[in-house]
Amino acid sequence: MSAVISDPDRLQQLDMLRSSALAFTVKESPLSRARALRAKPPGFDLRFWNALASQGWTGLLVPESAGGYGQGFAEMAEVTTALAGQVAPEPVTPVLVFAGRVLQACARNETAQRLLAELAQGRALPAVAWQEDTSGAAGFDAVGGLAEPATVCARQGQSLTLRGGKRHVRPGAAATGYVVSASSTEGLVLVWVPAQSTGLTKTSERLADGTYAARLAFDSIELPASHLLAAGASAETALAGAYDEALVFTGVELLAVSRRMLAMTLEYLRTRKQFGKLIGSFQSLQHRAVDMLIQQELSDAVVAQAIAELDRGCGGDERALLAARVKSRCSEAALMIGRESVQLHGAIGVTDDCDLGLYLQRALVLSAWLGNARMQRGRFASMCRQLAPTTEATA
């Protein structure tokens, strides 16, 4: 990412973090590791997760008061970029950003506080469960916000009862529990459902990149009232904020994936010969490569802006619009760069042996997750219509 940050000390620290994160991931997470973990539940390596915890990366975004390092989004983005660049299958954005940030927003609740501390240590792997339908379209309301869930939570005295189901939950296996969104008489609630809860049925579905997403069914799960993490406006704020941040970090991952696909393709264009010439000397291929570059750099520009804005504390509609832009751009760009990369590689590009495929499959998963480009466009349009009529031009 190109830096929007101007403080020289922080830039220097970010440079150092970038180098050490790259050195670590290249050494400890070669592509052979990602390749070997595919389609073998849970689809990632819990020991490697512990190694991330030893690096301090699981606690990077967690405040020091909860046992973390209280670093910014820019720092988290460096780590996320390094891991995504190696197609590491560990659920960094789902657990550390999406779930971690929901829990942090609910930290007045003791359960959330405890979970956040365990997450920082690498011991808890919470997942957020909020979508309910196959395409995910029902997850959004008419004005581009997060829709009221069909899952219902009823409170009786000191006990909660949860009924309903969720889809597209990442990580789809090995999560230690779920932050579930539900409707209640208090409005939206966020409820902690431990993975071993009675009445919880989990079905893992394999995704294109060999990781998993879960489908959850809640058959009148009984939970203590202490598992009610947030209710009403505070639950909405917590989920919406973490959702936007997860969109931006999915964009960070997609950008890293795009960069690697374009780099691999350029390397191929610079070495592969046909008709006695380097194929990279052919103008039609050069121009296609340039169009890939432009999409990569647009992604880079919006991601860098979004990370800087998140660090600045941007919120509300401004954050939501920016996050939708990031997810839309980075999803489209990664899929375009992935398809073009395969074409420019020729037949070798469609073989499982070619590492390009690892990235393309990851791009498919990430671009679909949390609402694809089309849905983000729809949300962006709805949000703009709600706001001032000139929003598009200035957003």
Next chain:
Amino acid sequence: MSTDWNALDTETFRAQVRDFFEREYPQELRYPKRRLRWAEIRDWTLKLADHGWLAPSWPTRYGGMGLAPEKLIAFIEEQERHGVARAPDMGISMVGPLLIQHGSDAQRVQYLPRILSCENIWCQGYSEPNSGSDLASLRTEAVEDGDDFIVNGQKTWTTLAQDATHIFLLVRTDKTAKKQEGISFLLADMKTPGITVRPIRNIAGHEDFCEVFLENVRVPRSQRVGELNKGWTIAKALLSFERIFLGSPKQSQYALARVREAAELLGLFDDAVFTDRYTQLALDVADLGTLYTRFVEQVKRGETLGPDVSMLKIFATETYSRLANLLVDVAGSSGGTPGDIDLDGNHIDVLTTFYNARPATIYGGSNEIQRNILATNVLQLAG
């Protein structure tokens, strides 16, 4: 009147510029649909000149505002924001900087004050009928004869040559050298015998550019800028950071607003397919703005722009072109009607945007040339 504009903070400076434009710029000339002729923009240009604001980028010792990059960007952004038309500015943007860097004292004394007073209006004699993208292949020839060069050849796509008093020319002075190494840079008075101007009518019906014929035109040797056969080098060195303005999002933002206006009048936002197409472009415009800001920040930090800035020109003009397509599409059966279309009493012009979008992807180095530059110099692909 020599104000140190750079001593002001940028927002104060910007506010002063904005205030001046709002107060002084003629309302009817805001966001013109075509390149304005000198007669139309003359009064405003003279007002700018009187105010000392005609040459924002020139050093103060030559009568410019001496603006640092950040201030210059603010100045140009305010111009764009208010829809201030571009005056014939080749003297300001090209000849002035060229003479300041490479001209003789006599040339500076002769020309700089007359550019600032608008006595001299310059046009650019670069392209030729057979030398467009491959400009260095140009064939207009200058042969030394006593104290003069005798120039023969033809220039074309010369913007507003019919309004110019002077022309700067790239001419071939050595036919045996490698093509870039036999070119010199000459300045000529348009009244010199042998110069004929023929305006070219474009598809929008305007005469924005001309052909310039040069037949045994005598140009004094004193009018050569820089060394003999070094014209290509100095012309290339003129590519300053102002190139980023070719990638400004303003034109696209303006076109997007026109699409929205028309679509609202026609109730097209009830159509999900249209809304998705529109939103796709709205996001392109927003992201173009972010990419543009990234390059602007680079300039503000005092860094030189690399060849990667070409991507900005490509994406800006192609986004603009897609918007023009959508605007014609929105007009439906009226999409073939030039000028204002009456939509329930509201007037929308769709074809002007369409016509304007055509040269945008061609001038300033066609987008195909920009892609070649990016492929070779940024992606390091074989040339």
